[in-house]
Amino acid sequence: MSGSSFRRIGVMGAGAWGTALANAAARAGREVVLWGRDAGAMADMAAARENRADLPGIALDPVVSPVSDLNLIADCDAVLLVVPAQACREALGHLGSRMRAGMPVISCAKGIERGTRAFMSDVIAEALPGALPAVLSGPSFASDVAAGLPTAVTLAARDGALAKDLAQALGSSTLRLYHSTDVRGAEIGGAAKNVLAIAAGIVAGRKLGASAAAALVARGFAELMRFGAAYGARPETITGLSGLGDLILTTSGPQSRNFAFGRALGAGEAGAGKLAEGAFTASVLVEMAAAKGVDVPVSAAVDAVLAGRLGIDGAIEALMARPQRAE
Ligand SMILES: NC(=O)C1=CN([C@@H]2O[C@H](COP(=O)(O)OP(=O)(O)OC[C@H]3O[C@@H](n4cnc5c(N)ncnc54)[C@H](O)[C@@H]3O)[C@@H](O)[C@H]2O)C=CC1
Numbered sequence: 001m002s003g004s005s006f007r008r009i010g011v012m013g014a015g016a017w018g019t020a021l022a023n024a025a026a027r028a029g030r031e032v033v034l035w036g037r038d039a040g041a042m043a044d045m046a047a048a049r050e051n052r053a054d055l056p057g058i059a060l061d062p063v064v065s066p067v068s069d070l071n072l073i074a075d076c077d078a079v080l081l082v083v084p085a086q087a088c089r090e091a092l093g094h095l096g097s098r099m100r101a102g103m104p105v106i107s108c109a110k111g112i113e114r115g116t117r118a119f120m121s122d123v124i125a126e127a128l129p130g131a132l133p134a135v136l137s138g139p140s141f142a143s144d145v146a147a148g149l150p151t152a153v154t155l156a157a158r159d160g161a162l163a164k165d166l167a168q169a170l171g172s173s174t175l176r177l178y179h180s181t182d183v184r185g186a187e188i189g190g191a192a193k194n195v196l197a198i199a200a201g202i203v204a205g206r207k208l209g210a211s212a213a214a215a216l217v218a219r220g221f222a223e224l225m226r227f228g229a230a231y232g233a234r235p236e237t238i239t240g241l242s243g244l245g246d247l248i249l250t251t252s253g254p255q256s257r258n259f260a261f262g263r264a265l266g267a268g269e270a271g272a273g274k275l276a277e278g279a280f281t282a283s284v285l286v287e288m289a290a291a292k293g294v295d296v297p298v299s300a301a302v303d304a305v306l307a308g309r310l311g312i313d314g315a316i317e318a319l320m321a322r323p324q325r326a327e
């Protein structure tokens with residue numbers, strides 16, 4: 001199927017990122033069905049032509065149809081899956097038998113499923129065995145993409161021709177998609193950087209200084225490379241947009257919800273209550289690292305703090321007191 005054959009794109013999940021991607025797909029010339037589970041909220045969005053709750057101030061493109069009927073998603077040529085990682089399996093379960101075989105389903109969620117230790121492409125393959133799993137990931141704040149600011153991300157599918165077609169179908173003058181066949185690499189970066197962004201936020205909230213912030217990003221990237229290698233990611237994916245690119249973005253400041261969550265923790269304040277995927281991924285990522293004998297001290301410190309096993313100052317002391325090692 002060539003890029004232009006993906007005439008109608010379905011977006012499952014009408015939060016900040018789903019709404020931004022709906023507008024981006026519209027800008028790329030697609031018809032877009034934006035599905036949310038709350039019928040009232042979707043009716044309000046259809047009337048206001050704006051997602052006032054999650055993406056205020058950005059008008060919905062005229063070709064985006066907000067709906068709450070999943071049958072309209074099943075009719076689409078490809079689906080973007082944009083609900084939180086821990087909710088993906090349940091959301092796909094509702095789509096289930098309505099979906100035709102061979103439908104590309106593109107995970108845009110950044111996380112690893114707790115309990116099963118499944119990456120999102122595996123969740124898609126298990127929940128919808130007839131689907132073609134793909135991953136869209138990279139440095140891209142919803143508000144930037146929705147505002148049409150220049151953004152570049154990775155689109156990965158096991159079949160290189162499909163990845164290329166999807167990248168062509170969704171790309172526009174403001175959203176550039178690089179295609180890849182490294183599905184695992186693309187999804188590892190997005191999941192792991194959220195945990196590291198919480199750590200970066202803690203460093204900022206605790207006022208540990210710019211030197212500590214830079215050390216955190218560099219050592220965090222080292223553990224991302226080790227974890228990626230253990231789980232089959234290609235090095236060029238980890239050093240690319242979905243790995244290093246997104247790590248840089250999300251460890252840079254409070255526009256990231258994960259960073260903001262960490263900063264509030266570090267400052268001893270209550271968080272803003274927004275989705276911070278890294279808080280859900282930390283423990284499963286640390287379990288998976290241990291299962292492969294991979295050292296992830298920064299992520300393990302975040303997990304220990306979130307689980308209440310260590311205080312923030314104790315976690316920092318423990319990181320600084322680790323045995324000396326070669327870089
Ligand atoms: N906001 C951003 O800038 C970006 C977000 N992402 C990723 O996209 C995913 C979604 O994030 P956002 O849209 O920003 O979050 P959000 O909190 O703005 O929206 C999440 C949406 O999913 C819906 N939802 C939750 N559970 C559901 C379920 N079981 N079934 C159906 N719908 C359900 C919620 O009602 C809400 O509308 C996350 O994994 C996030 O890491 C990725 C790139 C950028």
Ligand SMILES: O=C(CO)COP(=O)(O)O
Binds near residue numbers: 138139142249
């Ligand atoms: O993944 C993102 C940008 O690429 C969004 O990060 P936050 O979820 O931390 O806001």
